[in-house]
Amino acid sequence: MSQTPDSAVRTYIERHRAAFLDDLAEWLRIPSVSAQPDHAPDVRRSADWLAAKLEETGFPTVEVWQTPGAPAVFAEWPSGDPQAPTVLVYGHHDVQPAAREDGWDSDPFEPVVRGNRLYARGAADDKGQVFFHTLGVRAHLAATGRTAPAVNLKLLIEGEEESSSPNFRALVEEHTQRLAADAVIVSDTGMWSEDTPTVCTGMRGLAECEIRLYGPDQDIHSGSFGGAVPNPAAAAARLVAALHDEHARVTVPGFYDGVVELTARERELFAELPFDEESWLRTAKSHAAHGEAGHSTLERIWARPTAEVNGIGGGYQGPGSKTIVPSSAFVKLSFRLVAGQDPDQVEKAVRVWAEERVPAGIRHEITFSPATRPCLTPLDHPALRSVVRAMGRAFEGTVRFTREGGSGPAADLQEVLDAPVLFLGISVPSDGWHAPNEKVELDLLLKGVETTAYLWGDLAETWRHAP
Amino acid sequence: MSQTPDSAVRTYIERHRAAFLDDLAEWLRIPSVSAQPDHAPDVRRSADWLAAKLEETGFPTVEVWQTPGAPAVFAEWPSGDPQAPTVLVYGHHDVQPAAREDGWDSDPFEPVVRGNRLYARGAADDKGQVFFHTLGVRAHLAATGRTAPAVNLKLLIEGEEESSSPNFRALVEEHTQRLAADAVIVSDTGMWSEDTPTVCTGMRGLAECEIRLYGPDQDIHSGSFGGAVPNPAAAAARLVAALHDEHARVTVPGFYDGVVELTARERELFAELPFDEESWLRTAKSHAAHGEAGHSTLERIWARPTAEVNGIGGGYQGPGSKTIVPSSAFVKLSFRLVAGQDPDQVEKAVRVWAEERVPAGIRHEITFSPATRPCLTPLDHPALRSVVRAMGRAFEGTVRFTREGGSGPAADLQEVLDAPVLFLGISVPSDGWHAPNEKVELDLLLKGVETTAYLWGDLAETWRHAP
Structure with a gap:
C-alpha cells in the first residue's frame, strides 16, 4: 500500500526520532557558552561535533570556519539540478550562560526529557532548531526518493550569536560567493504558541x-x-x-x-492573532501599555x-x-x-x-555603535508562501503571521547576500530563552523536521514557476 | 598721650599677635576631621583644647557638650549689665579631611606661615574664624577698661559641621534656654575679596x-x-x-x-560689587552662565x-x-x-x-531629607548696622553686602532661638575651603579680631537705642 508523501515523511521521522533526540542530547551536553572565555574550547568542540554530524547526514561539503572569535560551521549539499534555487539556512551553535544555581531544576548541560519536553540550555535557542534541519533533509530525501535535496542546500551555523555576533558580518562578507543564495531561512525565532503556528516575516x-x-x-x-x-x-x-x-x-x-507603513491587510492579520494584553503585560513584567498613538501593542513592537x-x-x-x-x-x-x-x-x-x-x-x-538593518519579507513573496504551505502541512492548520521586534544578524545576510530572509522557527514563548529551565516542545521540534521535509520540494517547485 | 579707642585696640592686637598665632597654630595641629571615624579622638581633643583656651581667655562658664557624634563647646561671659543684649557666636572646630598627597605644599596639620598667609587645614574654615573671637573679646576689654564684655557673650562651637551637623539641631533644641540670644553672629562665611569688605546678610x-x-x-x-x-x-x-x-x-x-523679592536698593547694591562674570565662570569651572531670566548671576545664586x-x-x-x-x-x-x-x-x-x-x-x-530653612537679615536691622560699622572701622572703608548661596546650620539657630542671624566672616574666595593648601590671610584674620573688639560695644549701644 503506497503512502502519501506526508505519511511517508511522518513515518520516516517516527522511525528516526529516538536517534535524533539522542544525537541532539549529545550536542546539548557540550556547554558552548560563547560569552565565557573558559568555555571557548567547548564552543570549538560544539562546532566540530556539528560538522561531523552534518557529514554523517550526507552533506558532501562541511567546513569549520574560523573567526577571530568562535568558529562557524558551513555545509553545502548541491541539488544536482541546474535550475534549482539555492537556500541558505542560518542558526547558531553557541548558547547563553547557564548554571544550576540560577534556578534550574536539573543540570542545564545534562538534557532530560520530562513529559513531552526536552530541558537543556540550547534546547530551543538554538541547537534544537538547527538540528531539526538534519533530520528534515533526510526525511525529504527518503520521502521523495532523491539522493540530493531539491534545492541547493547551504547551512551557516555561527558560534557567537549569544555574544552579539561581533565577527559575523565580516565572515559573511569574506565568503559572499560561497554563501550566495536565492533565499535565507533563519531558524532562530519562534511562533505564537503551540496552538497557533506562525511565520515571522521580519525583524526590526x-x-x-x-x-x-x-x-x-x-x-x-x-x-x-x-x-x-x-x-x-x-x-x-x-x-x-x-x-x-x-x-x-x-x-x-x-x-x-x-x-514602510503597515497595510490594512497586515493590520487585520495582526489583529486576528489571539493576543491578550493582560497576559502580554505579565510577560513584559509591566504595569501598563504605552506607546505610539494609533497603533496596537503588536504593531508597536513589531512594525513601528x-x-x-x-x-x-x-x-x-x-x-x-x-x-x-x-x-x-x-x-x-x-x-x-x-x-x-x-x-x-x-x-x-x-x-x-x-x-x-x-x-x-x-x-x-x-x-x-554599528547598526543592524531591519528586514521584512512581503506576505506575497513566493518563498514565504512555500514556508507557509510547508508549515501548514506539518501543523495541519492555518499558519498566521508575526514579526519580531528584536534585531539580529539575519539582516546582515539579507544585506550582504541580497536575498530575502524567511524565518522558520518552532519555539514558543514558554521555552525560556536565556532563562533557567530552557526547554523545547518535542512535538513542535518534530514539526520543524517535518516542515523542512516538505519545504525544499515546495521551494524548488515554486522557483520553477516564479516570475 | 591718650589713644583713640581704635588705636588702643590696634595696639593691643599688635602686642598679642604672636601669641595669638602660636595658639591658633597649636589648635590647627589637632586633625579634628569629623568625617573620619579614626579622628574622633582628635575631634574630642580639639573640643577640650578650645574649652581650655576659652577659660584662659576669661569666659567664666565653659562646657564641652557631648552629642551622639562629636562634642560641641559652649562658653558664656555675662556682661553684668542687666540691659545688655545677648549675642551667640556660632562656629565649628571640626575640619575637612586633608592629606599631603592631595596636593598640599606642606603638611596640612603642620601650620606654616608663608608671606602674610597661614597655611593649614582649618586656617579659614573654621578654626581661624572661631579663634579671632578670643583675642577680639580681650581687645574689647582692654580698650574699654571693662572686666566683662558689653554684651552677654555666648559661644557655641560645634564639632560636626563638616559632616552635615547631624546632631546640631537637637543640641540647640536641648539647650534652647542656655543659648537664648538677641542675635546670632555666625563666623563661618567669607567676604567678597581682600579689597572689598562685605557682610553677608542671608543664606539660602x-x-x-x-x-x-x-x-x-x-x-x-x-x-x-x-x-x-x-x-x-x-x-x-x-x-x-x-x-x-x-x-x-x-x-x-x-x-x-x-x-521675598529683592528690593531695587538690594539689586543696586549687588550690582555695585566688582563682579566679573568671566572670572566667576572660571571659579565655577563652567562654560556659560545660565539661569532664571531677568536676574543677574549674583541674584541667581544669592537671592533666587x-x-x-x-x-x-x-x-x-x-x-x-x-x-x-x-x-x-x-x-x-x-x-x-x-x-x-x-x-x-x-x-x-x-x-x-x-x-x-x-x-x-x-x-x-x-x-x-530634613530641610534647612533660609535666613535673611534686612539691611536696616540695627544689629546688622552694628556689624557694618564695626567692620568699617576695622577695615577703614566702605562695607558692602553679599549673601550666601549655600545653606547651613545657622538657619536652625535662627529658627529655634527666634533670633536674627548676622554673618561676620573674614575669609576670601582664594582661601581654599575644602581644598589643598587652605590658608587664611593674616591681615584679614586680625581685622576680624579688631571688628569684634568694636562690635560688642557698638551692639550694646545700639540695643539701648533700638525701638
Whole structure:
C-alpha cells in the first residue's frame, strides 16, 4: 500500500526520532557558552561535533570556519539540478550562560526529557532548531526518493550569536560567493504558541548611541553655583524628554522617513492573532501599555520604529544627597528601525537633533555603535508562501503571521547576500530563552523536521514557476 | 598721650599677635576631621583644647557638650549689665579631611606661615574664624577698661559641621534656654575679596529629595517590549525636564509662594560689587552662565530659589550598549530656598507636581531629607548696622553686602532661638575651603579680631537705642 508523501515523511521521522533526540542530547551536553572565555574550547568542540554530524547526514561539503572569535560551521549539499534555487539556512551553535544555581531544576548541560519536553540550555535557542534541519533533509530525501535535496542546500551555523555576533558580518562578507543564495531561512525565532503556528516575516533593525554631556570641569557646589550655570544632567534629561511628543511619536525630524507603513491587510492579520494584553503585560513584567498613538501593542513592537532610553546617568549615585551640579551626564539610546529606514540616515538625523538641543556651555559627544538593518519579507513573496504551505502541512492548520521586534544578524545576510530572509522557527514563548529551565516542545521540534521535509520540494517547485 | 579707642585696640592686637598665632597654630595641629571615624579622638581633643583656651581667655562658664557624634563647646561671659543684649557666636572646630598627597605644599596639620598667609587645614574654615573671637573679646576689654564684655557673650562651637551637623539641631533644641540670644553672629562665611569688605546678610535654605520610579519588575528586552510599555528612565527624564520653563523658572505650582523679592536698593547694591562674570565662570569651572531670566548671576545664586538635579540614574551604566527597558530610575533634586519660602510647603508642592506627572504603569516614591530653612537679615536691622560699622572701622572703608548661596546650620539657630542671624566672616574666595593648601590671610584674620573688639560695644549701644 503506497503512502502519501506526508505519511511517508511522518513515518520516516517516527522511525528516526529516538536517534535524533539522542544525537541532539549529545550536542546539548557540550556547554558552548560563547560569552565565557573558559568555555571557548567547548564552543570549538560544539562546532566540530556539528560538522561531523552534518557529514554523517550526507552533506558532501562541511567546513569549520574560523573567526577571530568562535568558529562557524558551513555545509553545502548541491541539488544536482541546474535550475534549482539555492537556500541558505542560518542558526547558531553557541548558547547563553547557564548554571544550576540560577534556578534550574536539573543540570542545564545534562538534557532530560520530562513529559513531552526536552530541558537543556540550547534546547530551543538554538541547537534544537538547527538540528531539526538534519533530520528534515533526510526525511525529504527518503520521502521523495532523491539522493540530493531539491534545492541547493547551504547551512551557516555561527558560534557567537549569544555574544552579539561581533565577527559575523565580516565572515559573511569574506565568503559572499560561497554563501550566495536565492533565499535565507533563519531558524532562530519562534511562533505564537503551540496552538497557533506562525511565520515571522521580519525583524526590526537597531541603531544605538550614547550621548555624553559635559558641563563644569568638575562637580561644583550647587549652593555656590547652582541655578546660574547649565547642568549637564538636566540637559541629558531634556534631551530624553524631547525624544517623544504627546502621542509618543519620535520627534527627531526625518526619523520616520521611508518607513514602510503597515497595510490594512497586515493590520487585520495582526489583529486576528489571539493576543491578550493582560497576559502580554505579565510577560513584559509591566504595569501598563504605552506607546505610539494609533497603533496596537503588536504593531508597536513589531512594525513601528521606536526610541528607547536604555540607560541614563550623571552626578551623585549613592545613598542620600549631595549638593552638586554634576560635571557630566550620559544617555544611552536605542532606536528600533523598521523596513524602509536607513540606519545611516537615522544616525545623521539624531546627531542634528541633539546638536540643536544641547544648551550653551554644555559640550557633547555622540557615539553610535554599528547598526543592524531591519528586514521584512512581503506576505506575497513566493518563498514565504512555500514556508507557509510547508508549515501548514506539518501543523495541519492555518499558519498566521508575526514579526519580531528584536534585531539580529539575519539582516546582515539579507544585506550582504541580497536575498530575502524567511524565518522558520518552532519555539514558543514558554521555552525560556536565556532563562533557567530552557526547554523545547518535542512535538513542535518534530514539526520543524517535518516542515523542512516538505519545504525544499515546495521551494524548488515554486522557483520553477516564479516570475 | 591718650589713644583713640581704635588705636588702643590696634595696639593691643599688635602686642598679642604672636601669641595669638602660636595658639591658633597649636589648635590647627589637632586633625579634628569629623568625617573620619579614626579622628574622633582628635575631634574630642580639639573640643577640650578650645574649652581650655576659652577659660584662659576669661569666659567664666565653659562646657564641652557631648552629642551622639562629636562634642560641641559652649562658653558664656555675662556682661553684668542687666540691659545688655545677648549675642551667640556660632562656629565649628571640626575640619575637612586633608592629606599631603592631595596636593598640599606642606603638611596640612603642620601650620606654616608663608608671606602674610597661614597655611593649614582649618586656617579659614573654621578654626581661624572661631579663634579671632578670643583675642577680639580681650581687645574689647582692654580698650574699654571693662572686666566683662558689653554684651552677654555666648559661644557655641560645634564639632560636626563638616559632616552635615547631624546632631546640631537637637543640641540647640536641648539647650534652647542656655543659648537664648538677641542675635546670632555666625563666623563661618567669607567676604567678597581682600579689597572689598562685605557682610553677608542671608543664606539660602535647602530642600532635598530623591524620586524613585519603578516600571517593569525587572529590566526587559527593548526589542521585545520597547515602545509598548512605559520606561521609568524616560519618566525620570521628563520629570527633570519639566522642572523649568523656557525662562529657567521653576514650574512647580506654588514654588515661588512667599518669596521675598529683592528690593531695587538690594539689586543696586549687588550690582555695585566688582563682579566679573568671566572670572566667576572660571571659579565655577563652567562654560556659560545660565539661569532664571531677568536676574543677574549674583541674584541667581544669592537671592533666587532654584531647582537643581544633583544626580540621575537608571538602566545600563556600563560601557557600550544594552537593549533594555530599565526596571527603575531615580533623580536626586535639591531646591535652594530663599526668605519667605517654607520647606514644608515646597515639599508638598513638589509631591503634588511629581504625582501628576508620573505616567500610568510607573510607580514612584519620593523621599525628602530634613530641610534647612533660609535666613535673611534686612539691611536696616540695627544689629546688622552694628556689624557694618564695626567692620568699617576695622577695615577703614566702605562695607558692602553679599549673601550666601549655600545653606547651613545657622538657619536652625535662627529658627529655634527666634533670633536674627548676622554673618561676620573674614575669609576670601582664594582661601581654599575644602581644598589643598587652605590658608587664611593674616591681615584679614586680625581685622576680624579688631571688628569684634568694636562690635560688642557698638551692639550694646545700639540695643539701648533700638525701638
